[in-house]
Amino acid sequence: MKNFLSVNDAGNINNLVKTALNFKKNPLASYALGKGKRMGLMFLNPSMRTRLSTQIAAQNLGMEVIVFNAGQDGWSLEFEEGAIMNGSTAEHVKDAAPILGKYFDILGVRTFPSLKNREEDYSEKIIQQFVKYSGIPIVSLESATVHPLQSLTDIITISERLPVKAKPKVVLTWAPHVKPLPQCVANSFSQWINAWGQTEFVIANPAGYDLDTNFTNGAVVTNDQAQALKDADFVYVKNWSSYKDYGKIIPVEDDWMLTKNKLAVTNNARVMHCLPVRRNVELSDEVLDSSNSLVTEEAGNRVWAAQAVLADILNGLL
Ligand code: CP
Numbered sequence: 001m002k003n004f005l006s007v008n009d010a011g012n013i014n015n016l017v018k019t020a021l022n023f024k025k026n027p028l029a030s031y032a033l034g035k036g037k038r039m040g041l042m043f044l045n046p047s048m049r050t051r052l053s054t055q056i057a058a059q060n061l062g063m064e065v066i067v068f069n070a071g072q073d074g075w076s077l078e079f080e081e082g083a084i085m086n087g088s089t090a091e092h093v094k095d096a097a098p099i100l101g102k103y104f105d106i107l108g109v110r111t112f113p114s115l116k117n118r119e120e121d122y123s124e125k126i127i128q129q130f131v132k133y134s135g136i137p138i139v140s141l142e143s144a145t146v147h148p149l150q151s152l153t154d155i156i157t158i159s160e161r162l163p164v165k166a167k168p169k170v171v172l173t174w175a176p177h178v179k180p181l182p183q184c185v186a187n188s189f190s191q192w193i194n195a196w197g198q199t200e201f202v203i204a205n206p207a208g209y210d211l212d213t214n215f216t217n218g219a220v221v222t223n224d225q226a227q228a229l230k231d232a233d234f235v236y237v238k239n240w241s242s243y244k245d246y247g248k249i250i251p252v253e254d255d256w257m258l259t260k261n262k263l264a265v266t267n268n269a270r271v272m273h274c275l276p277v278r279r280n281v282e283l284s285d286e287v288l289d290s291s292n293s294l295v296t297e298e299a300g301n302r303v304w305a306a307q308a309v310l311a312d313i314l315n316g317l318l
Helices: 013-025 049-060 093-103 118-122 125-134 148-160 184-196 225-229 295-300 302-317
Strands: 038-043 064-068 106-110 138-140 169-174 200-204 220-222 234-238 270-272
Touching (some): 013 148, 038 049, 038 093, 049 064, 049 106, 049 148, 049 302, 106 125, 138 148, 138 302, 148 270, 148 302, 169 225, 184 200, 184 234, 200 225, 220 225, 270 295
Parallel strands (some): 038 064, 234 270
């Protein structure tokens, strides 16, 4: 692959999963692959898991890694074409990105959506400008609409626990939160699960929280959480703000937090969340601290997902 921006760059998902699980067994198997190569990890927004797991993955492949917290350490970037830069932004992406292209062989970029302008966010204007101006492979560390390294991780985690049945049931359920969050993780999870095509996939969310159908087409979407959870093998919990009333929190009357009681109707479902999680808001302590929870295992798999993707990109640079 040249860039890794969404499931559309992934090729055969099962091959990527297989590569990732091979790296999990033998992390340094391809240590020579990245020798003499340098990766930049540029964060315009906060991160713990993505930052550390991608750094470890690149180092396992023999690469040198430099992390740059652009939001704090760098000049504030301008992304508007033709901008008259007499305000707060100090450097245009079309000046900065080519320089990053000189310093690095691969660049990872994290950039969140504004949640103010849907059209602009959904055009992926920011990450696309790094693709356009850097001249090197770009890896999404989460962009305005998707989080592909997280989604590949989620499929790896499900694959490891796949029950022996024709179509295991996977439920993505909305959860409450105290602030408006992007739709990225939910969009991306939906897109990857649909493309993978190996599960029955149901999305449960309150009225007003339907995701963009470009990502969810192929899934059953319902406002009935209890019905959705029935016989589920995997329950993925995530908050997102409204897509329709873009970026807003629409008041919800019912209690959508996932609790142990609610899991009773599932097939002893494994519970997933990308983290960070707001305990006793999105998920109850009793679920997170139970043996049903896969969240730590899932976050651990972030390394192998990133390593599979970086190895594929490095192979293309040979
Ligand atoms: N899940 C995830 O992307 O975590 P971070 O925001 O800590 O990277």
